[in-house]
Amino acid sequence: MKISDAETPRLLLDPDRLQRNIDMMAARCAGLGVKLRPHLKTPKSVKVAECAVPDQSDPITVSTLREAEAFAAGGYKDVLCAAATAPTKLAHADRIQRDSGSNVILVTDSVSLVEAADEKAGELGAPFDFLIEIDCGEHRSGILPGSTELLAIGAALKDAKNLKLAGVMTHAGHSYALDDVEKIADLAEVERAAAADSADALRAAGHDCRIVSVGSTPTVLYARHLDGITEARAGVYLFWDLAQYSRKICTLDDIAVTVLATVIGHNRAGGSIVLDSGALALSKDDSSNTFAPDTRYGYVCDAGTLERFEGLSVDRVYQEHGMVPVPDESWFDRLPVGTQVRVMPVHTCMTCAAYDVYDVVRDGEVVETWPRVNGW
Amino acid sequence: MKISDAETPRLLLDPDRLQRNIDMMAARCAGLGVKLRPHLKTPKSVKVAECAVPDQSDPITVSTLREAEAFAAGGYKDVLCAAATAPTKLAHADRIQRDSGSNVILVTDSVSLVEAADEKAGELGAPFDFLIEIDCGEHRSGILPGSTELLAIGAALKDAKNLKLAGVMTHAGHSYALDDVEKIADLAEVERAAAADSADALRAAGHDCRIVSVGSTPTVLYARHLDGITEARAGVYLFWDLAQYSRKICTLDDIAVTVLATVIGHNRAGGSIVLDSGALALSKDDSSNTFAPDTRYGYVCDAGTLERFEGLSVDRVYQEHGMVPVPDESWFDRLPVGTQVRVMPVHTCMTCAAYDVYDVVRDGEVVETWPRVNGW
Numbered sequence: 001m002k003i004s005d006a007e008t009p010r011l012l013l014d015p016d017r018l019q020r021n022i023d024m025m026a027a028r029c030a031g032l033g034v035k036l037r038p039h040l041k042t043p044k045s046v047k048v049a050e051c052a053v054p055d056q057s058d059p060i061t062v063s064t065l066r067e068a069e070a071f072a073a074g075g076y077k078d079v080l081c082a083a084a085t086a087p088t089k090l091a092h093a094d095r096i097q098r099d100s101g102s103n104v105i106l107v108t109d110s111v112s113l114v115e116a117a118d119e120k121a122g123e124l125g126a127p128f129d130f131l132i133e134i135d136c137g138e139h140r141s142g143i144l145p146g147s148t149e150l151l152a153i154g155a156a157l158k159d160a161k162n163l164k165l166a167g168v169m170t171h172a173g174h175s176y177a178l179d180d181v182e183k184i185a186d187l188a189e190v191e192r193a194a195a196a197d198s199a200d201a202l203r204a205a206g207h208d209c210r211i212v213s214v215g216s217t218p219t220v221l222y223a224r225h226l227d228g229i230t231e232a233r234a235g236v237y238l239f240w241d242l243a244q245y246s247r248k249i250c251t252l253d254d255i256a257v258t259v260l261a262t263v264i265g266h267n268r269a270g271g272s273i274v275l276d277s278g279a280l281a282l283s284k285d286d287s288s289n290t291f292a293p294d295t296r297y298g299y300v301c302d303a304g305t306l307e308r309f310e311g312l313s314v315d316r317v318y319q320e321h322g323m324v325p326v327p328d329e330s331w332f333d334r335l336p337v338g339t340q341v342r343v344m345p346v347h348t349c350m351t352c353a354a355y356d357v358y359d360v361v362r363d364g365e366v367v368e369t370w371p372r373v374n375g376w
Numbered sequence: 377m378k379i380s381d382a383e384t385p386r387l388l389l390d391p392d393r394l395q396r397n398i399d400m401m402a403a404r405c406a407g408l409g410v411k412l413r414p415h416l417k418t419p420k421s422v423k424v425a426e427c428a429v430p431d432q433s434d435p436i437t438v439s440t441l442r443e444a445e446a447f448a449a450g451g452y453k454d455v456l457c458a459a460a461t462a463p464t465k466l467a468h469a470d471r472i473q474r475d476s477g478s479n480v481i482l483v484t485d486s487v488s489l490v491e492a493a494d495e496k497a498g499e500l501g502a503p504f505d506f507l508i509e510i511d512c513g514e515h516r517s518g519i520l521p522g523s524t525e526l527l528a529i530g531a532a533l534k535d536a537k538n539l540k541l542a543g544v545m546t547h548a549g550h551s552y553a554l555d556d557v558e559k560i561a562d563l564a565e566v567e568r569a570a571a572a573d574s575a576d577a578l579r580a581a582g583h584d585c586r587i588v589s590v591g592s593t594p595t596v597l598y599a600r601h602l603d604g605i606t607e608a609r610a611g612v613y614l615f616w617d618l619a620q621y622s623r624k625i626c627t628l629d630d631i632a633v634t635v636l637a638t639v640i641g642h643n644r645a646g647g648s649i650v651l652d653s654g655a656l657a658l659s660k661d662d663s664s665n666t667f668a669p670d671t672r673y674g675y676v677c678d679a680g681t682l683e684r685f686e687g688l689s690v691d692r693v694y695q696e697h698g699m700v701p702v703p704d705e706s707w708f709d710r711l712p713v714g715t716q717v718r719v720m721p722v723h724t725c726m727t728c729a730a731y732d733v734y735d736v737v738r739d740g741e742v743v744e745t746w747p748r749v750n751g752w
Contacts, residue, residue: 007464009752041695063696083696084640087714088383109641110713139646140697264460265485270515276462280729284660319417319725320439320459321516337489338463349695353656356751375732376385
């Protein structure tokens with residue numbers, strides 16, 4: 001199918017840009033001397049995983065058990081579910097491990113969770129590996145490095161009959177608040193030290209700690225070194241987006257997914273073009289606007305060349321309408337009702353979540369359709 | 377299944393609240409003397425439609441052709457797709473009409489779309505009914521009442537070989553910017569007059585205009601009368617949400633959908649409880665905050681009683697994490713890791729869109745599972 005015949009909104013994926021991004025990060029992690037454990041919460045697609053992680057014994061990261069289930073069924077053997085778990089999730093994790101023979105590594109920052117999870121694992125007759133989550137400064141989740149809780153959780157895992165300590169992880173998510181490469185490199189060092197020092201403390205207390213995991217796309221890209229770290233997690237580099245572009249971490253030419261939209265109206269009184277792609281098709285994420293206020297809900301681009309139409313962004317979104325103010329009336333002639341455009345996403349993880357599939361596009365043709373794994 | 381055993385996040389629906397909301401709006405429209413054409417872009421569920429519109433010959437509204445397809449397959453015969461259409465969508469609309477025998481009414485505000493759609497309809501051998509969209513002041517889409525374009529579009533539809541003018545529609549979406557009943561009633565009158573006057577102008581020019589359609593939940597609720605109007609569209613009243621609560625249009629006891637979430641961590645350093653429900657599970661919509669800044673990304677409630685925990689809202693969201701600042705340390709004892717809570721949605725249309733299904737809950741048990749129709 002030609003994209004010019006396609007009904008919209010639709011999520012398009014450029015496989016050459018994807019491959020370039022994959023190669024870039026693979027080279028980067030090889031240079032750092034760490035294993036890459038790609039975060040597949042961004043693509044949520046086994047087909048994308050097959051490009052990014054061709055060897056299915058290599059490690060991957062996910063953020064939901066539904067993703068874990070899909071990737072394990074797709075052959076991936078080493079699956080880290082990187083958001084802290086709860087007792088009601090263990091039966092699902094157990095089913096995944098039994099059905100696939102894969103290892104689903106879970107995460108916690110709580111002694112009480114370890115105790116409750118051990119009891120549940122006993123009922124299930126299932127063993128689970130756990131990473132302890134460290135808070136390296138984002139103050140979202142995790143325990144502070146050097147805290148007494150670290151050794152308490154380590155001890156609780158050692159005491160547990162069905163659980164095993166596999167290591168530590170941390171995530172410098174606050175790197176997304178920076179647009180300065182030197183500051184990102186400084187933060188990468190804080191992230192590295194938080195994980196490496198926590199691993200050292202656990203080892204000094206007699207615990208094994210085979211996995212020492214860090215990562216966010218910006219810190220992995222700009223870390224000066226990753227000594228003491230075994231693996232890096234990153235996800236958004238696969239597709240990139242305007243949030244990362246706004247922080248100068250990627251260029252517009254790196255962005256591999258776009259929303260194909262159609263002009264459904266000309267609001268001449270309001271000086272806007274109306275697209276059929278609004279809050280559901282693009283998401284209401286506006287996190288690129290801190291550093292690039294003209295990005296709004298996405299840059300509007302030529303559907304063929306993917307060149308940005310200078311000055312055109314989706315400025316307001318309703319459930320199914322996107323409003324694109326135009327600098328002058330000539331745009332109504334340039335983009336008549338029925339014209340297709342492509343919108344670059346502000347936050348690719350949020351935008352992609354609205355779609356069941358990627359349409360993989362080469363030379364204006366949909367050459368393949370790759371399913372996504374949304375929900376929980 | 378007991379909800380206490382359920383994996384989260386999960387979308388719960390209270391069928392008694394839904395039925396109460398349905399009865400309220402049915403009585404309201406009967407009192408106004410207009411037909412209710414519920415906007416099913418909110419529930420996107422045939423099972424909810426069967427509650428809200430038990431007679432399948434009664435009219436319904438949708439915002440995507442995927443919804444139109446599902447509801448037509450479910451037996452609904454009179455389906456208005458209320459977002460303006462484009463030529464690439466007509467083949468889909470044609471398939472729906474042929475497969476179901478239902479009437480899919482389309483919308484436009486453009487002469488050039490009428491011409492292009494007529495050509496496409498000719499190729500398909502398919503007839504389509506159209507409403508002309510009127511802009512009653514929101515300045516999103518539609519033409520201004522009394523504009524010369526109105527009669528031009530009417531004439532273009534008369535000239536079209538395959539298209540037929542069915543009437544006019546308008547939507548006072550700017551009613552969502554008001555929290556004052558008198559102002560909403562004033563706006564409802566503007567909305568009514570825009571539609572009724574446009575219908576009169578078309579009839580005076582010799583056109584049939586059987587449908588004269590207005591609506592947004594607030595204006596339908598507070599209109600002083602709807603003389604000259606044949607039908608009212610409203611959707612969010614089915615479930616309600618904090619955005620409507622913030623405008624005093626509903627109470628918390630009316631809100632029929634909530635997200636079941638689990639406490640996955642205690643961030644004692646940051647004074648927050650961490651939920652497993654973040655930006656994907658709740659959406660990043662924060663439109664309730666204009667009038668109720670404490671709503672943030674949703675009120676946190678007791679999972680059993682649905683009573684709000686005073687002072688507890690989801691304040692920050694990450695992809696899969698929701699942060700709930702607590703007023704004091706006692707909350708860590710009241711809500712231990714593993715505890716379930718329910719989050720009231722800010723904007724129900726956006727929140728529900730993340731889920732494949734509703735879990736219909738009575739007395740803490742999931743008694744049915746109702747599928748949703750997401751995407752395009």
